[in-house]
Amino acid sequence: MAYKRHTDRLPIIPADAKEQNVTCHYCIVGCGYKAYTWPLNKQGGTAPSENKFGEDLSQQQFQDAEAWYTSSMYNIVKQDGKDVHLVVKPDVDCVVNSGLGSIRGARMAENRPSKVTGTQQQRLTDPMVWRNGVWQPTSWDDAMDLVARVTARVVTEGSEDDLVVSMFDHGGSAGGYENTWGTGKLYFESMKVKNCRIHNRPAYNSEVHSTRDMGVGELNYAYEDYTLTDTIFMVGANSMETQTNLYLNHMVPGLQGGAKMVVVDPRRTLTVHSSEQFAGAENVLHLAINEGTDMALFNAILTHIVDNGWGDADFIANSTFLDGEAVAQDSAVPAGLGSLEYAMQTCRTSLDEAADICGVSAVDIQKAAEWIAMPHDDGSRRKCVTCYEKGIIWGNDNYRTIGALVNIALATGNVGREGGGVCRLGGHQEGYYRPNEGHVGRPAEYVDQFLIRGLGGVHHIWACDHYKTTLNAAEFKRVHKRRSDMVKDAIDAAAGGTREQMVDAIVGAINAGGLFVVDVDIIHSQIGQNAHVILPACESNEMNLTSMNGERRMRLSEKYMDPYGNSKPDCLIAAEMAQNMERVLRDMGEDAYADQFKGYDWETEEDAFMDGYNAGNPEVTYDRLRAMGNNGVQEPVAGFENGELVGTKRLYADGTFDRHGRDDKKALFCAAGWRGWQAAGKAREQAAHKFWINNVRANIFWQNQFLDQKNEFIQDRFPYPFIEMNPDDMVEMDVNPGDLIEIVNDNGATTGMAYPTSSSKRNQVAMVFGSPAGSQGNVVNPGVNELVLPDYKHCWGDIRKLSHATAETAAISFKSKEVQL
């Protein structure tokens, strides 16, 4: 029986309620919302003069009404120490979403911590230290002193290479320019930490090296390009679910305006189904290729375009490198780069060859090439916007596959022009501003393996939960737990000792192979179970936060409530950590080293913003961003005129390319040679197991469900991670809807709930990633590419039934997710 909140009415927002700008802190689209707050003992009325919207709320509001909000958009939170009403609802005037809310963002209010309504009581309020066999709350000073003393001992007795750091690099949530700067300054300026990794991958590296090496930054268009184009070319992405309002507010109007759509994905996604409804099935071409074969498809499309003379000759002549090889393949560059002619020597693939590799017809591949590049009947060039995401970013042969896709956009001149662009769609918002990370090296250290090999002594973790979101997770968890337990045991054994004795005991355990773990997060996460010190952070809107979205639209998302308990912004936690390092190092007589930790006298997140982002972009201030509201400004900011920040609608509009740093500003093509499975162990695993275990996302969950795991609306729908499965496979294995099943291979095992899906192919299942109740990463092998990009998407296993449906799973809907109109 479906979860109901039994709300029969909500407080009305009074006319004088405070209004704050909010950018949704979940996905990269960054929808505009407005937060309204007002005192607890006040309320608005139904008369137009009595409410914020000037509407007669005694009457029914109709479709797409601005003045309606629902219970998930309401809460009671603390603001300046007082409890206030809060409504967070979509902003009809934001050009990104035009008033549309998503199933994620429209629950932002409900997912705020509240001591009054009891929501999100899992949020951390105070620092905690492993003490006497449990985590005990303590003061910031006590916790920070222990962190600094152990860290300082380890990096001075050994080196900074003994400090391993996992840190987010994204915007939104608890990321953003303020917080990436705070952590970046600590680890890349005060220190030169190179054994670090990012929240979703086991090294500190780009997810899209090749497009950058080709000169093309990965976020180069404007969302309006979807409405100005002739064809939307989507690869390895499912935007209806994962960039919902980009799809609904920009792609759908494009489709309804006559654009065609090509979708490359082994799975028939909801985006394919919905696009067929919006555009007509005859205007949607779904290329359901064999998993991992995207590159061969792109090469054939490119070959067909070039051989038919559909390339953009002027663009190629003026904007791309023409003189053979520009960059040779080597250990840091997994494919040669150069002119189109040079790349074609490697990329040339016939339609039939690709059909054989990809498992789709040559006719359909040709049709895709025609939709992408064949000139219109009047001879004018066809516009095509290309978008891609995890299907190839976390896919087979990341570097060459993305390079092969960008080749098509370059050959057809679809970069920097209206209706063009070749862009990743993104996960989180962006919000990266850090000192140069060149010391990390390329390829960067494979940090998970570094830890598994027993290296490193201290692990600082910032808002990452590798238990749920890394590859080879089963082994990683076993080793991380064993090593951190050694330190816990040492702490327990030293109970009652002085701080010096405790630090000695911890360092002794580290030297014996243990790992001291500091976890900075908003909740007590799964990897946090291994922590010795836990530091509570706050999120966007509990602090001011700046980020940019997938069209580089930068906004200030305003603070409308207090940080929960004694939690703090990550940037201020980093500053405090730096100050403690300075103090402890000075006590140790390491004055020169201590001096490196100066420069963190920040009182607020705005101070961190000014110290970092503003120093590099002096036009951009909080006041100016606040004035730009939810429409913000598209980066890079070009100036400040007539009281407004001046942005840049799309990159490379002048036909020059600079992301690779080349003086000639010419874009390069990628010699994307197909080589089958690139990562170690994939071919063998595929041969050994029956099922391909696709790793997918769902609109209902934000990332690893860190908040949603305590949201009843979400957990009622999917109490276990769903595993979409062909009904015939289910019948064959005597699996019923909602039964718990186990996926097993040599890497480990994971569990989920069978969800019958008639559009799933036989012997292919799609498991939602990152679930607290079953990590898909457990069964993903450690294979990565030359630059340590993981291939999460390619994993094979066997499936067995674990249990019949539980009382929870038996009660939920197992019908098709595809709309039937």
Add this chain to the structure above:
Amino acid sequence: MKCNRMVDAGRRQFLRGGIVGAAGAAAATVLPAGQAKAQGLARVDYPSNRLANIADLVVNEPMDIEYPDADSPGILIKLGETVEGGAGPDGDIVAYSVLCPHKGWMLSYNAGDKTLNCPGHHSRFDCEAGGQQTWGHATNNLPQFALRIDDQGDIHAEGVDELIYGRLSNVLES
């Protein structure tokens, strides 16, 4: 397929609600300062509206209804199989709002899998699972109308379990 039969709108209950509101407002003006009393009840006062008689229902053919007033369209349906929360002798009669709780578009019934579907943004709700959103953008499951069936087989709606789209009070208040 939809039927467009009229329902008894329960006008008497709505009028009574309006009169109570007016009397309350008048009373407030004469109470001495410092002796204010709360007006109304903690929860909205739902009308009991006759929607139809069991004999009017055909299995898997929804009947258009309105509850709790004419601006809140819904459907009444005999599903043909017992469901949790279903009314009637077969435990298979349910009623739902048909305003999508995402953006208020009118849902349409798909008899094939007994779901309500939104043409605007493709959300869909399972009529056999209490209106659970099978997939979609709404942050509420679909409001379901509580039903009571009397000795004559008349079906009455008497409550709602979620906020109906487009109103901040399920029973509109002046």
